[in-house]
Amino acid sequence: MADDSYIFRLISNNVRFGYGRRTVDGRLQYFAFHGFPNRNDDYFTTAEITEEEFRRIEKEYPRQICGNSADGLAFRTKYVDGHPVLLEGWCALL
Structure with missing residues (x-):
């Protein structure tokens, strides 16, 4: 049986952004996430x-793209800015 309690998906590797899910305290x-290089x-x-x-996001980005700065900032504006921050830092990902 596969463990799907943690999913991490990189949408773009040029300008790094993506999404995922994990189990924390049973939920x-x-x-x-979005990164400034x-x-x-x-x-x-x-x-x-x-x-x-x-x-x-799953529907909007069905596969990995070769994103540019504008793609990354659009993603950040929509899904990162204005949301509760879980982790922030150099090379720091969940």
Whole structure:
């Protein structure tokens, strides 16, 4: 039986952003992340999103893309900014 309690999906590797879910204290927690690159590292912000937003991202991005800065900022504006921050830092992801 596969363990699907943790899902992490990178939507774009050029400008790194994506989403996932994990189990925390017995409940599913959904998250989206976006990174600002700096040569070899990224400053990531990971924010909690709703299950509805998680499902919307799955439909909006059915496969990995070769995203650009505009794609990344659009994703960040929609799914990271204004949401509760779970983790933030250089090369820091859940």
